[in-house]
Amino acid sequence: MKVRIGLLGLGTVGIGVYQIIQNHQIQLQQQVGCAVEVSKVLVRDVKKKREVEIPEDILTIDVNDIINNPNIDIVVEVLGGIHPTSEYVKQALKNKKHVVTANKDLIAQFGQELLKIAKDNQCDLFYEASVAGGIPIIRSLVDGLASDKITKMLGIVNGTTNYILTKMTNEGTSYHDAVEQAKALGFAEADPSADVEGFDAARKMVILSSLAFSMNIELSDVYTAGITNISKEDIEYAKQLGYTIKLLGLTTRRHGEVDVSVQPTLVPNHHPLATVENEYNAVYIYGKAVGETMFYGPGAGGLPTATSIVSDVVSVIKNMRLGVNGQTITHQHNKRTIKTKDQIFSKYFMRINVKDEVGVFSKIANVFLENELSFETILQKPNLNDRGAEIIIITHQVSLQNFTNSLKAINQLPEVIGVQSSYRVE
Amino acid sequence: MKVRIGLLGLGTVGIGVYQIIQNHQIQLQQQVGCAVEVSKVLVRDVKKKREVEIPEDILTIDVNDIINNPNIDIVVEVLGGIHPTSEYVKQALKNKKHVVTANKDLIAQFGQELLKIAKDNQCDLFYEASVAGGIPIIRSLVDGLASDKITKMLGIVNGTTNYILTKMTNEGTSYHDAVEQAKALGFAEADPSADVEGFDAARKMVILSSLAFSMNIELSDVYTAGITNISKEDIEYAKQLGYTIKLLGLTTRRHGEVDVSVQPTLVPNHHPLATVENEYNAVYIYGKAVGETMFYGPGAGGLPTATSIVSDVVSVIKNMRLGVNGQTITHQHNKRTIKTKDQIFSKYFMRINVKDEVGVFSKIANVFLENELSFETILQKPNLNDRGAEIIIITHQVSLQNFTNSLKAINQLPEVIGVQSSYRVE
Numbered sequence: 071m072k073v074r075i076g077l078l079g080l081g082t083v084g085i086g087v088y089q090i091i092q093n094h095q096i097q098l099q100q101q102v103g104c105a106v107e108v109s110k111v112l113v114r115d116v117k118k119k120r121e122v123e124i125p126e127d128i129l130t131i132d133v134n135d136i137i138n139n140p141n142i143d144i145v146v147e148v149l150g151g152i153h154p155t156s157e158y159v160k161q162a163l164k165n166k167k168h169v170v171t172a173n174k175d176l177i178a179q180f181g182q183e184l185l186k187i188a189k190d191n192q193c194d195l196f197y198e199a200s201v202a203g204g205i206p207i208i209r210s211l212v213d214g215l216a217s218d219k220i221t222k223m224l225g226i227v228n229g230t231t232n233y234i235l236t237k238m239t240n241e242g243t244s245y246h247d248a249v250e251q252a253k254a255l256g257f258a259e260a261d262p263s264a265d266v267e268g269f270d271a272a273r274k275m276v277i278l279s280s281l282a283f284s285m286n287i288e289l290s291d292v293y294t295a296g297i298t299n300i301s302k303e304d305i306e307y308a309k310q311l312g313y314t315i316k317l318l319g320l321t322t323r324r325h326g327e328v329d330v331s332v333q334p335t336l337v338p339n340h341h342p343l344a345t346v347e348n349e350y351n352a353v354y355i356y357g358k359a360v361g362e363t364m365f366y367g368p369g370a371g372g373l374p375t376a377t378s379i380v381s382d383v384v385s386v387i388k389n390m391r392l393g394v395n396g397q398t399i400t401h402q403h404n405k406r407t408i409k410t411k412d413q414i415f416s417k418y419f420m421r422i423n424v425k426d427e428v429g430v431f432s433k434i435a436n437v438f439l440e441n442e443l444s445f446e447t448i449l450q451k452p453n454l455n456d457r458g459a460e461i462i463i464i465t466h467q468v469s470l471q472n473f474t475n476s477l478k479a480i481n482q483l484p485e486v487i488g489v490q491s492s493y494r495v496e
Numbered sequence: 497m498k499v500r501i502g503l504l505g506l507g508t509v510g511i512g513v514y515q516i517i518q519n520h521q522i523q524l525q526q527q528v529g530c531a532v533e534v535s536k537v538l539v540r541d542v543k544k545k546r547e548v549e550i551p552e553d554i555l556t557i558d559v560n561d562i563i564n565n566p567n568i569d570i571v572v573e574v575l576g577g578i579h580p581t582s583e584y585v586k587q588a589l590k591n592k593k594h595v596v597t598a599n600k601d602l603i604a605q606f607g608q609e610l611l612k613i614a615k616d617n618q619c620d621l622f623y624e625a626s627v628a629g630g631i632p633i634i635r636s637l638v639d640g641l642a643s644d645k646i647t648k649m650l651g652i653v654n655g656t657t658n659y660i661l662t663k664m665t666n667e668g669t670s671y672h673d674a675v676e677q678a679k680a681l682g683f684a685e686a687d688p689s690a691d692v693e694g695f696d697a698a699r700k701m702v703i704l705s706s707l708a709f710s711m712n713i714e715l716s717d718v719y720t721a722g723i724t725n726i727s728k729e730d731i732e733y734a735k736q737l738g739y740t741i742k743l744l745g746l747t748t749r750r751h752g753e754v755d756v757s758v759q760p761t762l763v764p765n766h767h768p769l770a771t772v773e774n775e776y777n778a779v780y781i782y783g784k785a786v787g788e789t790m791f792y793g794p795g796a797g798g799l800p801t802a803t804s805i806v807s808d809v810v811s812v813i814k815n816m817r818l819g820v821n822g823q824t825i826t827h828q829h830n831k832r833t834i835k836t837k838d839q840i841f842s843k844y845f846m847r848i849n850v851k852d853e854v855g856v857f858s859k860i861a862n863v864f865l866e867n868e869l870s871f872e873t874i875l876q877k878p879n880l881n882d883r884g885a886e887i888i889i890i891t892h893q894v895s896l897q898n899f900t901n902s903l904k905a906i907n908q909l910p911e912v913i914g915v916q917s918s919y920r921v922e
Binding site: 090100101102103204205206210213218240339340341342344345346347350352359360361362363364365366367368371373374376377381384388391392393394397 | 814
């Protein structure tokens with residue numbers, strides 16, 4: 071028996087996949103008990119000079135040589151994008167080919183539909199590399215689900231924003247300069263909005279929370295705030311209070327109700343997530359049986375992503391040989407139930423600029439009292455030239471509803487110049 | 497087809513394994529494609545009252561009902577100890593039963609021999625739960641080996657010592673009091689020496705380094721130093737310099753040569769290992785393809801350990817059905833080659849008490865010069881009542897040979913009262 075793979079795309083990741091499979095024939099055979107080969111590769115130009123030696127007769131410019139080829143068992147998709155990629159993947163699944171992909175946009179948007187097609191055709195659709203390329207997080211969620219119940223997950227799942235925040239925190243770089251440095255190093259794209267606005271992280275949280283809670287979470291369920299408004303002052307005050315600001319994906323479940331968000335969060339310095347720096351990713355999981363676990367590693371990169379894809383390919387082949395394809399992770403048996411604002415509780419950080427007058431603080435305290443909000447920490451700064459005096463507050467646990475009401479009421483006080491920023495506190 | 501498991505031992509972990517398998521029949525079947533049952537359980541007393549409901553007819557006091565029973569496919573060993581456990585495991589393997597164990601002493605001491613017997617009988621011998629119960633570290637090493645080359649591994653692999661050091665660091669507790677607190681909480685045994693002297697961690701590093709480098713590392717290869725001499729002063733100075741003291745297992749490979757140690761180490765506060773607190777464990781891996789990854793979680797505990805054992809059982813059953821038992825991880829194809837002292841390089845911390853005299857420092861500097869050792873950081877403290885003045889040094893990279901020579905020479909200087917402590921710096 072020999073398993074035949076069709077590769078859609080031959081960029082950095084595709085080349086990595088090809089090389090790993092070529093160079094680890096013996097180890098792969100030991101793991102899966104049969105031979106594995108890359109039989110066809112979709113490229114744009116067969117004659118193009120490449121950094122990898124690859125027999126020309128396995129290259130093709132016609133996608134049908136792969137997705138409609140009865141000899142291909144597994145399709146590895148590293149083209150990216152939604153169209154025509156989603157159509158290719160659908161066709162492959164309908165032809166009973168297993169699919170491994172690194173495409174987070176595809177999975178976040180069409181995951182449910184594709185997983186259903188996969189299941190109906192008894193096929194596997196695996197996508198480990200779509201979230202945090204170098205970390206086996208999806209595997210851990212899927213395998214762990216058999217024996218643990220997850221209550222909460224926290225993730226640094228976007229390397230670009232983590233790099234920018236690390237520069238701002240460690241070197242006092244401004245947001246603007248940090249973005250430019252990230253671009254220069256290739257960590258950020260020319261238009262970095264998908265990253266800095268939190269959309270990329272939101273897609274990954276859709277994938278992770280859907281898996282963790284076996285629920286069909288949609289992108290519109292994710293409250294998403296990016297890092298574009300984080301100032302040096304916010305970072306400095308957080309530091310003084312013993313926190314590091316990170317763009318965190320958060321998802322929790324209580325009594326079957328779930329919330330999912332991506333937002334800047336103050337993480338206590340002694341929390342393992344606080345030390346995840348630069349372009350690294352990490353996912354922190356709270357499970358009922360196992361307790362707290364964290365997986366840390368590179369979020370992207372050609373080799374980590376390719377390694378992750380090959381691990382998925384190995385799982386697909388094992389499942390083929392066990393006759394259990396299409397049985398894991400595809401069915402989401404819990405009804406989608408999203409928490410309302412009065413069911414979401416957290417601590418919050420606020421930075422408020424006020425007129426330097428007697429009685430300001432008692433006005434703010436009254437707003438807090440009316441909204442059942444209490445203070446954990448208060449830091450009052452003297453008059454700052456044109457910004458008035460500054461009050462920094464960390465609250466105790468409060469519902470998002472009450473917190474939002476307080477924010478609004480404080481902003482309306484005549485003594486308050488403005489709430490400069492407010493962030494969740496972990 | 498039904499897979500039958502024999503369980504040796506029914507303590508906390510054994511009960512956990514029994515319950516997970518009983519309560520997850522459907523999920524297990526989905527993963528492995530066949531039914532799984534616990535058919536026999538070895539206990540001391542069949543009539544004893546237990547916290548778990550378990551049919552009396554599957555209990556036995558005769559080990560032969562399991563290890564010599566032709567109907568048993570997999571033996572799960574949670575008895576602990578070396579004798580008669582090793583004899584039981586050998587007999588089971590010779591009878592072509594796969595074995596899953598959580599027994600680190602057994603694997604560190606008899607791993608090679610048992611793995612060879614397993615291989616000769618085409619059996620799996622899996623032991624994920626023997627190192628850092630709640631973390632899938634062995635699985636990651638074994639699966640990862642197919643496509644990555646590990647160059648270095650750092651581990652906090654003993655929860656007891658990490659708890660003690662956390663108390664000393666965060667609360668200024670003395671070593672003695674922290675040990676007593678750990679005992680009271682059940683984190684330390686009445687005689688804590690296996691933990692505090694580093695022996696437990698050394699056994700785990702034998703297991704991890706043997707796997708990572710595919711080499712038969714022995715316990716005597718591990719340079720082992722415990723935490724019994726760490727003082728509040730050491731922790732305090734480390735803090736001032738931006739470090740946290742951890743008992744780290746370390747193993748590195750360069751040009752095929754390996755070193756393994758367990759020793760107190762100053763970890764920079766921004767390193768993810770610095771935030772691993774209390775009884776938690778973590779393993780940090782440097783791989784050529786994937787880069788840096790870290791796995792963090794509970795090091796022990798009934799449920800995490802049981803969960804880990806069931807994951808191994810699932811892998812064994814998959815391998816049974818794939819016909820690839822006894823093929824992974826058992827063969828260690830690299831010749832055991834341990835670095836000599838002049839091949840091991842690191843930075844070091846030293847705390848030296850000196851007579852408060854002119855010229856002391858230049859004497860120490862001369863010793864450093866003679867041994868090709870240079871300073872990275874120097875902290876000189878004023879005269880401390882009866883201990884003289886105190887000099888704290890962090891060196892640049894130096895060979896262990898040269899560092900040891902310097903230590904000796906400094907201790908012999910008439911102006912030096914004594915080197916109070918010296919630790920590796922990560």
